[in-house]
Amino acid sequence: MLNIKKTLSEGSAEVVLEGRLDTTTAPALESELKAFLPSVTDLVFDFEKLEYISSAGLRILLSSQKTMNRQGSMKLIHVAPEINEIFEVTGFSDILTIE
Amino acid sequence: MHPVGQKMKSLEIKAVTDNLDTVLDFINEQLETMGCTMKNQIQIDMAVEELFVNIAHYAYKGGVGKARILTGEDTGSREPGILRITLIDWGVPFNPLEKKDPDISLSVEDREIGGLGIFMAKKVMDHMDYSYEEGRNILTMTKKVC
Numbered sequence: 001m002l003n004i005k006k007t008l009s010e011g012s013a014e015v016v017l018e019g020r021l022d023t024t025t026a027p028a029l030e031s032e033l034k035a036f037l038p039s040v041t042d043l044v045f046d047f048e049k050l051e052y053i054s055s056a057g058l059r060i061l062l063s064s065q066k067t068m069n070r071q072g073s074m075k076l077i078h079v080a081p082e083i084n085e086i087f088e089v090t091g092f093s094d095i096l097t098i099e
Numbered sequence: 100m101h102p103v104g105q106k107m108k109s110l111e112i113k114a115v116t117d118n119l120d121t122v123l124d125f126i127n128e129q130l131e132t133m134g135c136t137m138k139n140q141i142q143i144d145m146a147v148e149e150l151f152v153n154i155a156h157y158a159y160k161g162g163v164g165k166a167r168i169l170t171g172e173d174t175g176s177r178e179p180g181i182l183r184i185t186l187i188d189w190g191v192p193f194n195p196l197e198k199k200d201p202d203i204s205l206s207v208e209d210r211e212i213g214g215l216g217i218f219m220a221k222k223v224m225d226h227m228d229y230s231y232e233e234g235r236n237i238l239t240m241t242k243k244v245c
Binding site for chain 2: 022023024051052053054055056058059062063065066069081082083085086089090091094095
């Protein structure tokens with residue numbers, strides 16, 4: 001289960017994820033992002049309630065980061081230590097902005 | 100395949116991504132009995148997800164086959180608290196351990212999207228072993244969890 005809550009205002013977007021970002025839930029997030037990302041210059045992911053991430057989720061973060069590098073900025077907030085550990089193991093902590 | 104006396108729980112299931120939750124529930128039940136931390140659970144779930152999804156996507160070349168998952172505490176080891184998980188499929192021979200690791204030192208632009216799954220699994224588990232026996236891919240992994 002993954003709950004996706006997004007708030008859009010004048011080029012900025014905040015995406016709050018709750019639950020598990022895995023092979024089965026990643027496609028829903030991907031299609032949401034595809035719809036609004038073109039008009040966004042400032043993207044924030046709030047991971048406070050994210051319990052789990054697999055490579056399917058990392059793939060989305062990487063492609064979003066690539067898009068946002070061209071048109072603005074992206075950051076992750078409230079990342080739990082367990083999730084952060086996954087970013088470290090995969091080298092993602094070097095390419096993502098985590099606050 | 101396993102030393103005598105080793106109690107492994109077994110799940111045989113259609114290898115389709117829709118069954119991922121069932122597979123992870125099965126693994127997590129074992130982790131609970133061993134008193135696994137949340138950090139370890141996330142990492143082990145991730146490794147199992149990558150390998151199971153890999154079987155679902157590629158082992159049967161677009162068709163549907165089955166997978167068997169075995170898990171238990173590794174009683175053959177001298178050390179306590181070692182989790183053992185084995186994934187078996189009857190698909191095309193594929194040794195995931197031979198797959199080249201992605202270069203994780205590359206910049207965002209140069210990093211490839213994908214190819215991460217097995218690498219992640221290898222990183223978080225302590226040990227992984229592959230063999231092809233009697234038409235079966237057998238992948239066994241262990242991790243000290245408590």
